[in-house]
Amino acid sequence: MSEPLLKVTGLTAWYGRIQALYGLDFEVPEKGVVTLLGANGAGKTTTLRALCGMIQTGGDILLGGQPIGGMATEDIVRLGIAHVPEGRGTFTAMTVEENLQLGAMTRGDTRAIAEDIDRTYAYFPRLAERRSQQAGTLSGGEQQMLAISRALMLRPRLMLLDEPSFGLAPLIVEELFSILSDLKDKEGLAMLIVEQNAALALEIAEDAYLIETGRLVMSGPAQQIGSDENVRRAYLGY
Amino acid sequence: MTMDRTISPADAPEKARTATPAATAKPAAAIPVAWQRAALIAGLVVAIALPFMVKNFTIFQFTTVMIYAIAILGLSLLTGFNGQFSLGHSTFVAIGAYTTAILMEFAGFGFYWTLPLSGIICFLFGFLFGFPALRLESIYLALATFALAVATPQVLKLSPLEHWTGGVQGLIVFKPEAPFGLPLNGDQWMYFVTLAIGLFLAVCAVNLVNSRTGRAMKAIRDNPIAARAMGINIALYKTTTFGISAAYAGIAGSLSAVVVQFVAPDSFTFVLAIGLFVGLVIGGVGTIAGALFGGLFLVFVPNIAEEVSKGLAGAVYGVILLLVIYLMPTGAVGLIKTAALKLATRRR
Amino acid sequence: MDLFVHQILAGLATGAIYACIALAIVMIYQAIHHLNFAQGEMAMFSTFIAWQLIEWGVPYWGAFFLTIAVSFVGGIVIERVVFKPLHSAPVLAHIVAFIALFAIFNSVAGFVWDFTIKPFPTPFGQEALFGAGLIGAHHAGMIAVTLLLLVLLFLFFRNTRVGLSMRAAASNPDSARLVGVRVGWMIALGWGMAAAIGAVAGMMIAPVVFLEPNMMLAILIYGFAGAVVGGLTSPGGAVIGGFAVGIVENLAGTYIPVVGSELKLAIALALIVAVLMFKPTGIFGARIVTRV
Numbered sequence: 064m065s066e067p068l069l070k071v072t073g074l075t076a077w078y079g080r081i082q083a084l085y086g087l088d089f090e091v092p093e094k095g096v097v098t099l100l101g102a103n104g105a106g107k108t109t110t111l112r113a114l115c116g117m118i119q120t121g122g123d124i125l126l127g128g129q130p131i132g133g134m135a136t137e138d139i140v141r142l143g144i145a146h147v148p149e150g151r152g153t154f155t156a157m158t159v160e161e162n163l164q165l166g167a168m169t170r171g172d173t174r175a176i177a178e179d180i181d182r183t184y185a186y187f188p189r190l191a192e193r194r195s196q197q198a199g200t201l202s203g204g205e206q207q208m209l210a211i212s213r214a215l216m217l218r219p220r221l222m223l224l225d226e227p228s229f230g231l232a233p234l235i236v237e238e239l240f241s242i243l244s245d246l247k248d249k250e251g252l253a254m255l256i257v258e259q260n261a262a263l264a265l266e267i268a269e270d271a272y273l274i275e276t277g278r279l280v281m282s283g284p285a286q287q288i289g290s291d292e293n294v295r296r297a298y299l300g301y
Numbered sequence: 302m303t304m305d306r307t308i309s310p311a312d313a314p315e316k317a318r319t320a321t322p323a324a325t326a327k328p329a330a331a332i333p334v335a336w337q338r339a340a341l342i343a344g345l346v347v348a349i350a351l352p353f354m355v356k357n358f359t360i361f362q363f364t365t366v367m368i369y370a371i372a373i374l375g376l377s378l379l380t381g382f383n384g385q386f387s388l389g390h391s392t393f394v395a396i397g398a399y400t401t402a403i404l405m406e407f408a409g410f411g412f413y414w415t416l417p418l419s420g421i422i423c424f425l426f427g428f429l430f431g432f433p434a435l436r437l438e439s440i441y442l443a444l445a446t447f448a449l450a451v452a453t454p455q456v457l458k459l460s461p462l463e464h465w466t467g468g469v470q471g472l473i474v475f476k477p478e479a480p481f482g483l484p485l486n487g488d489q490w491m492y493f494v495t496l497a498i499g500l501f502l503a504v505c506a507v508n509l510v511n512s513r514t515g516r517a518m519k520a521i522r523d524n525p526i527a528a529r530a531m532g533i534n535i536a537l538y539k540t541t542t543f544g545i546s547a548a549y550a551g552i553a554g555s556l557s558a559v560v561v562q563f564v565a566p567d568s569f570t571f572v573l574a575i576g577l578f579v580g581l582v583i584g585g586v587g588t589i590a591g592a593l594f595g596g597l598f599l600v601f602v603p604n605i606a607e608e609v610s611k612g613l614a615g616a617v618y619g620v621i622l623l624l625v626i627y628l629m630p631t632g633a634v635g636l637i638k639t640a641a642l643k644l645a646t647r648r649r
Numbered sequence: 650m651d652l653f654v655h656q657i658l659a660g661l662a663t664g665a666i667y668a669c670i671a672l673a674i675v676m677i678y679q680a681i682h683h684l685n686f687a688q689g690e691m692a693m694f695s696t697f698i699a700w701q702l703i704e705w706g707v708p709y710w711g712a713f714f715l716t717i718a719v720s721f722v723g724g725i726v727i728e729r730v731v732f733k734p735l736h737s738a739p740v741l742a743h744i745v746a747f748i749a750l751f752a753i754f755n756s757v758a759g760f761v762w763d764f765t766i767k768p769f770p771t772p773f774g775q776e777a778l779f780g781a782g783l784i785g786a787h788h789a790g791m792i793a794v795t796l797l798l799l800v801l802l803f804l805f806f807r808n809t810r811v812g813l814s815m816r817a818a819a820s821n822p823d824s825a826r827l828v829g830v831r832v833g834w835m836i837a838l839g840w841g842m843a844a845a846i847g848a849v850a851g852m853m854i855a856p857v858v859f860l861e862p863n864m865m866l867a868i869l870i871y872g873f874a875g876a877v878v879g880g881l882t883s884p885g886g887a888v889i890g891g892f893a894v895g896i897v898e899n900l901a902g903t904y905i906p907v908v909g910s911e912l913k914l915a916i917a918l919a920l921i922v923a924v925l926m927f928k929p930t931g932i933f934g935a936r937i938v939t940r941v
Binding site for chain 3: 380433436437438441444445447448452455575578579581583586612613615616617618619620622623626630631
């Protein structure tokens, strides 16, 4: 087993003077998919924001062996972490095409960027149809596709997804997760997925971590977590 | 003031960096009530003793401070508590001042009777202006109210109205004497009148803000769509708040007419409007006590600036303004609250 | 009818002034989503710098471009020094900072160069084009410069990566950071560009209204009005708005009897507010898309 792509030890985080995370330990292996589960307010979004340097943090965060704790968001992004934030974070006033171009803002290889945009349209024909449309007028599902595509434009080593299923109809969510599954199989993209919708996330992930009020309460292979009695009752509804 | 707001339930944790996501947050402590009461009593004692200890001109200055405070309080209700941006309150101050002057001069009214009338007239003007204001968002409303402020001196100078307004020279107003032969001179009497009215209006404001109406006002400020969804009649509250706010400014104007002893168009330019706004922010938006700090700032800081450098008075004023806003971006009251909280929680 | 046409053209001429400043205002609005109340004073200050350079013997175009460069840098410095510390402060605090800047620039300009009016040279000459009475060379030049600036800005924002980054940083700074845009520098750049445009506006306006510290106040208000009427998200709209305000002001002054020159400003603003009643985000302003 080689070095994990992302290794986090003793992660703490604060909003002002209020502590939100109390020392989390987890890792994401190369090309692996890991999911972070928990109820509302458990600290999942906080964890992703901490990884991206958007809030005050403590502890060690290693990306490919390199410490990134304390770095500015813009610099962490340049190291290859793409974050699809809660609520998608789409540039609503700009067109679909402009959103994609923004995703590639840190790259310089114009021809490759153009190819990537074409590839995105091939993958998501609905986005192609709306390429000159204002992104804010897209439906929730389409905005989520756009958000993920924008993240992919970075050609990231690691993609962070914050509640990708939020606010989407079940059919769309299934479609979304099958796309994520494809990304994992075909592109070998490492992902850290934060989800309230535990069932789908557990299907796609190899490892799972369960957070409650800022603390890690359970961790292990996804299948194991998924078949645990307590988890099933609390998070899977059966 | 961003133009694109996607309002979704997920917005809440995203927007505020100081939001409390986990259940570990304790409810925010307020300044201990005992401290607040002590400060209030101390303040009242000082306020009452003051006119007997300083020169007449200083009494006049402090009366002016309170007049500004009343006007700023009105603006605070509108902008701080209801979220409507006004850069035109000098207009209502002018209307109040001229109402008093005209009624006293041409209709022989005693000063005290002009006060409620001035309040009512300004309320009506404000209420009516509130209707078109409904259609305008933040900066556009600022521009519209600014237009009002700019227009006011010009309108007051118009020839057809000269008979009533006294044109460019304005009207002279006579200060009332202390009644019942009280041993107070004119300046001291007006000081106490202003103090009494100011306290009364402040108490009204506090009650308003803490009432159901106040909560509706604040709801409209914080999230108009949600407020409407809860059944709050936004139009009614916004226009009424505008009216009340204008009434406060008008009463301040009436008081100023008598304290300064004349009204003239150039006393009510947009410079006053901007001044009120600055006073509001320096004092602390969305606070009641802040109005007093705003008044103090408006009266004394320009004097200080001039003393530092006659030629560069404006620049000094600007620099002081910047320093003040760096030190207290949430206003004087905001700073006091933070300091007091730190002290209070440390003693435990 | 002749008078009417003449007034329209005169309105276009003064409107060019407002359009120029409106462009600077919209420019900064695009970068920081705030209205810079000190824009006029900064433009005035830049123009004084140009005047000083010319007084020292620098030829016009040399002074022109040097002033633009100095203003650009100045704008960036002001943003980093004055506004960066305030970035987490409430909106109203920013506005107080703008007001403070206004006071500082106005006062310093008066102190250094005093309040007597000074003539400022025009590169376009003084003759009237197309025969007398229609439009002067300078006014035509001013319109041309404004339109050129507009085109350059349009190309910049739509077609360059930096332009796109700036728009992103202004509309959604968090997401912009997540794609690697250095938001802080984008804001500073926006300020620099606005200051530079303001300098151009000032140098175009000064030959007409003569240079003195208070020259920009009324113009700034008209400029705001033009920007707002045109729509703050649209540079083209702002320019059209500026022209429209100029025309309205002139027509109001000519045809509405009560209006002396004093009330012109108020009437123009009143009409603009009326426009806003029907189109609250300006004629060309983007409709705000909100999904609840």
